[in-house]
Amino acid sequence: MLQTVRMENTRIIADHQAILQEEQKMMTQTFQEQNLLLDAAHASITNELQTVQNEKTQLQMHLDHLVLDHNQCIQKAQDAEKRAAVQKELLESTIARLQSELEASIQEKTSLLEEKEGLQREGYL
Template structure:
């Protein structure tokens, strides 16, 4: 009777060992899949980071070019304004001279 009980217990333990072994194999398969997915995600993340770095660099170049163009435009406008101001000042001086001459004539 004791032998039968030990035999049943051994059979139960063997069954548990087999179940645990199967669960361990399944866990290992899932772990391997997870490792592959993590590697894939890391590669994708690295690619995205490189693309972001390139995009940022491209945008900085574009912004610098736009800033140069704006600076040049402002400089040109300042030159035009200076020329217009000089012309207006000259005309004003001429008108004032003419006014003075007319007043002296009168």
């Protein structure tokens, strides 16, 4: 009977070891599959990160170019404003000079007309 119990224990132990080996084999396979999935996910994320970094670099270059263009436009606008202010001052001074000349011409005309009338009254004309 002891022999039978020992044989039964040996068989149970062998069965358990076989079950444990099968479970360990399944766990190892599951871990390997998960490891492959993790590697694939890591590769995908790394690739996507590289793509995003490349896009960021391109966008930064484009932004830098736009900032440069914007600054050039601002400088051109400021230069144009300065030129317009100078032109305005020049035009205003020209207008003032021409108004003075016109007033002087009108006064000279008035004086000449008065002189003419005086000469006509005196009979010289």
